[in-house]
Amino acid sequence: MHEMKQLPKISVVILNCDGLRWLSTCLSSVARTDYPNLDVYLVDNGSTDGSVEYVQKNFPWVNAMPNEENLGFAEGYNRAIEKVDAEYIVLLNNDTEVLNQDWIKHLVDVAFSDSMIAAVACKMLSMEDHSRLDSVGGMGMPFWRGFVDIGRGELDQGQYDHEGFEPFAFCGGAALIKRSIFMRVQGFDEKFFLYVEDPELSWRLRLFGYRVAFAPRAKVAHYFSGSSRSKAVDAVKLYYCHRNFLRAILKN
Numbered sequence: 001m002h003e004m005k006q007l008p009k010i011s012v013v014i015l016n017c018d019g020l021r022w023l024s025t026c027l028s029s030v031a032r033t034d035y036p037n038l039d040v041y042l043v044d045n046g047s048t049d050g051s052v053e054y055v056q057k058n059f060p061w062v063n064a065m066p067n068e069e070n071l072g073f074a075e076g077y078n079r080a081i082e083k084v085d086a087e088y089i090v091l092l093n094n095d096t097e098v099l100n101q102d103w104i105k106h107l108v109d110v111a112f113s114d115s116m117i118a119a120v121a122c123k124m125l126s127m128e129d130h131s132r133l134d135s136v137g138g139m140g141m142p143f144w145r146g147f148v149d150i151g152r153g154e155l156d157q158g159q160y161d162h163e164g165f166e167p168f169a170f171c172g173g174a175a176l177i178k179r180s181i182f183m184r185v186q187g188f189d190e191k192f193f194l195y196v197e198d199p200e201l202s203w204r205l206r207l208f209g210y211r212v213a214f215a216p217r218a219k220v221a222h223y224f225s226g227s228s229r230s231k232a233v234d235a236v237k238l239y240y241c242h243r244n245f246l247r248a249i250l251k252n
Helices: 020-031 051-058 072-083 103-112 179-184 197-207 235-251
Strands: 010-016 038-045 063-067 088-093 096-098 117-126 133-135 174-178 211-222
Touching (some): 010 072, 020 051, 020 096, 038 051, 088 103, 088 179, 103 117, 133 211, 197 211
Parallel strands (some): 010 038, 010 088, 038 063, 117 211
Antiparallel strands (some): 088 174, 117 174
């Protein structure tokens, strides 16, 4: 374990758009984090449900970064990460709950294990059943299905916890990224707006020779599609996922 003076500066950056119903659970769990060199930001994409006011009143230690409109996942995060002063960024969905206080330390330990690691995926568990996996990162493109989350719905029996496991991509719902590398490769592709940005960036990172790793002891519960209000594959999801999947292939 690293000495405290060596621990890098971390910024947890939470993207939000009309996600007021999730913020109490998410931010209360982040508040229990055992890590001394940490800042927390809420990047708000033009919410009209009082999210920013709620956070400013109830979680004054959270730095609010409001945008006047919905910039999408990619541009919303890009603008925020450009402004944040930290060695590592932790991306975190608003529809999550951190399950262990030392999650950041586990992410940092994995990141420090190899200088070529650019991103580290958390173990994401189902918010509705913590014994089942939500994502341990993304696989490549099996049979042209798109970028699929590894493990979703599986009973967590530690099947991905071994040292040799490495996902193709991190899931942007809960992952650590080295900021300098993120900036070097120009961050998320803002033309995606939402969906597929995280595997596309992971693909680019790998083309530059970097690795995407996994920290099985950094556990975060996630309510699947909580930020989009519906688990159903609606027209919006279908459009962006297919369009962006094709764009990722053509680009990379």
